Amino acid sequence: MRINHPLLGLRDAAEFTYLGDASLLNRPDWQDTNALDNFHNYVYQRDNPAGLHHELWFHEHGDRSWLVVHRNTLTHEIVGVELAHDIAKSQRANR
Amino acid sequence: MRYSAAKIFWQGLTGNRGWTPAWRDPEPQREYDIVIVGGGGHGLATAYYLAKKYGLRKIAVLEKGWIGGGNVGRNTTIIRSNYLLPGNEPFYELSMKLWEGLEQELNFNTMVSQRGIVNLYHTDSQRDSYARRGNAMRLAGADAVLLGQSEIRQLCPFLDFDNARFPIKGGLLQKRAGTARHDGVAWGYARAADQLGVDIIQNCEVEGFQIENGVCRGVDTARGPIRARKIAVCVAGSSSRVMQLAGLRLPIESHVLQAFVTEGLKPLIPGVITFGAGHFYISQSDKGGLVFGGDLDGYNSYAQRGNLAVVEDVCESGMAVMPMIGRARMLRSWGGVMDMSMDGSPIIDKTPIEGLFFNGGWCYSGFKATPASGLCYAHLIASGESHPTAAAYRLDRYRRGALIDEVGTGAQPNLH
Ligand SMILES: Cc1cc2nc3c(=O)[nH]c(=O)nc-3n(C[C@H](O)[C@H](O)[C@H](O)COP(=O)(O)OP(=O)(O)OC[C@H]3O[C@@H](n4cnc5c(N)ncnc54)[C@H](O)[C@@H]3O)c2cc1C
Numbered sequence: 001m002r003i004n005h006p007l008l009g010l011r012d013a014a015e016f017t018y019l020g021d022a023s024l025l026n027r028p029d030w031q032d033t034n035a036l037d038n039f040h041n042y043v044y045q046r047d048n049p050a051g052l053h054h055e056l057w058f059h060e061h062g063d064r065s066w067l068v069v070h071r072n073t074l075t076h077e078i079v080g081v082e083l084a085h086d087i088a089k090s091q092r093a094n095r
Numbered sequence: 096m097r098y099s100a101a102k103i104f105w106q107g108l109t110g111n112r113g114w115t116p117a118w119r120d121p122e123p124q125r126e127y128d129i130v131i132v133g134g135g136g137h138g139l140a141t142a143y144y145l146a147k148k149y150g151l152r153k154i155a156v157l158e159k160g161w162i163g164g165g166n167v168g169r170n171t172t173i174i175r176s177n178y179l180l181p182g183n184e185p186f187y188e189l190s191m192k193l194w195e196g197l198e199q200e201l202n203f204n205t206m207v208s209q210r211g212i213v214n215l216y217h218t219d220s221q222r223d224s225y226a227r228r229g230n231a232m233r234l235a236g237a238d239a240v241l242l243g244q245s246e247i248r249q250l251c252p253f254l255d256f257d258n259a260r261f262p263i264k265g266g267l268l269q270k271r272a273g274t275a276r277h278d279g280v281a282w283g284y285a286r287a288a289d290q291l292g293v294d295i296i297q298n299c300e301v302e303g304f305q306i307e308n309g310v311c312r313g314v315d316t317a318r319g320p321i322r323a324r325k326i327a328v329c330v331a332g333s334s335s336r337v338m339q340l341a342g343l344r345l346p347i348e349s350h351v352l353q354a355f356v357t358e359g360l361k362p363l364i365p366g367v368i369t370f371g372a373g374h375f376y377i378s379q380s381d382k383g384g385l386v387f388g389g390d391l392d393g394y395n396s397y398a399q400r401g402n403l404a405v406v407e408d409v410c411e412s413g414m415a416v417m418p419m420i421g422r423a424r425m426l427r428s429w430g431g432v433m434d435m436s437m438d439g440s441p442i443i444d445k446t447p448i449e450g451l452f453f454n455g456g457w458c459y460s461g462f463k464a465t466p467a468s469g470l471c472y473a474h475l476i477a478s479g480e481s482h483p484t485a486a487a488y489r490l491d492r493y494r495r496g497a498l499i500d501e502v503g504t505g506a507q508p509n510l511h
């Protein structure tokens with residue numbers, strides 16, 4: 001697999017480490033009344049879709065940026081790559 | 096038909112014309128007492144023990160593809176009970192004991208071969224942790240011997256003992272561990288369950304659950320709706336996909352694991368050997384091929400095939416521990432989809448939906464678990480209570496913080 005890094009272009013996936021579902025960007029509020037449920041879902045529960053998956057990859061052997069990769073788990077085809085930083089920023093703006 | 100040496104002899108003399116199919120190919124009925132979703136090793140074993148041990152009837156196993164086409168026919172066939180934690184070790188030891196009597200129990204040659212497993216250690220601290228593991232195993236009634244370097248030299252003279260980076264200092268041996276014929280296990284359970292009246296229905300994908308007021312009353316399948324009082328899911332790598340049809344999310348990610356086989360060689364590797372400094376395990380099949388594997392590819396996947404970077408990594412690990420392997424040619428490689436749970440341990444439990452049961456999260460430990468998983472799942476379905484040996488495998492343990500994390504890497508499925 002090769003990942004089209006938004007800043008560096010096509011890079012071998014072996015340069016990256018994988019964290020998991022990009023929902024990990026949305027850490028729940030610890031002061032929420034449902035914090036226990038929300039953290040249980042956040043830490044342990046996963047959609048684990050067969051098809052399009054949004055996921056976090058870390059460019060460990062590269063520029064050490066976090067990426068959100070949009071990838072099909074049935075075919076391994078990558079349909080889009082963004083900087084996790086940009087996504088987190090826009091999510092915060094929309095909150 | 097009962098199998099026996101006399102029967103093989105007689106059939107040999109009469110042109111092998113008298114064999115009959117090992118199980119029937121029935122049409123699905125409209126209603127069963129118990130429907131099992133997924134005809135892998137676990138589903139078939141569950142059906143067998145439900146009929147045999149708990150005396151239940153009107154059971155169907157619904158399989159999307161064909162018997163033996165899932166992970167049960169894709170694994171590297173290692174059976175062992177060398178776990179550390181109290182939630183796990185008694186369960187895997189129960190499984191080991193069931194393996195030891197399986198061929199007589201099923202009247203089928205599952206080729207259980209107890210040729211032993213050696214986990215190599217390379218440092219002092221690793222020796223300590225293996226000593227601790229060996230003690231935990233023995234406390235649970237399993238066998239374990241801690242071997243030093245000279246004993247390992249006798250057992251496996253071909254290892255790279257003086258490797259500058261990963262010198263081999265010794266190993267933890269479990270003599271009763273070994274290998275079994277993977278799809279033979281599926282066929283053996285299928286045949287034995289069929290003889291007890293279980294309907295094994297292939298090409299019958301479950302496409303939905305009939306849930307009425309929080310109670311599961313049946314399934315919709317590619318071959319029409321089927322009603323049942325109890326529905327038990329065990330679909331391994333497809334766990335999240337299937338349970339999502341019932342509106343449930345799971346603490347599971349699906350990952351691809353690859354395996355490799357070389358050309359056939361003369362007997363060479365005495366049992367199963369695992370490398371302690373990287374992830375690599377190897378055994379030799381009865382046909383002579385070296386069967387080996389290593390790490391997961393590491394990203395969510397339902398593709399049943401992996402990438403070349405992992406092929407390279409596994410082969411490099413192999414070369415680091417037994418350089419002679421570099422002379423063997425690799426014949427085949429393949430991948431299977433693993434239901435990796437958040438703590439690396441399985442789940443056998445009821446679900447919040449009445450009448451719906453779940454068995455999954457087997458990671459790459461599921462083949463050795465097949466007999467015990469079938470027995471404990473059957474116990475749960477029949478009695479409504481967890482089997483005492485599988486009592487820790489509850490679905491709510493993540494919320495309770497009662498994780499069973501053998502490797503201690505936390506909620507990171509690709510590291511288990
Ligand atoms: C490469 C590799 C190496 C491994 N090595 C080992 C090892 O050495 N030792 C060990 O203990 N374990 C090993 N494992 C793990 C082990 O193979 C699995 O954990 C175990 O086989 C899973 O249980 P099963 O046999 O029931 O799964 P499967 O055989 O996968 O059964 C699940 C079945 O469910 C069916 N299904 C899915 N969706 C549906 C649906 N909607 N409707 C109906 N049916 C459905 C599938 O078609 C499949 O047949 C390995 C796995 C792999 C891939």
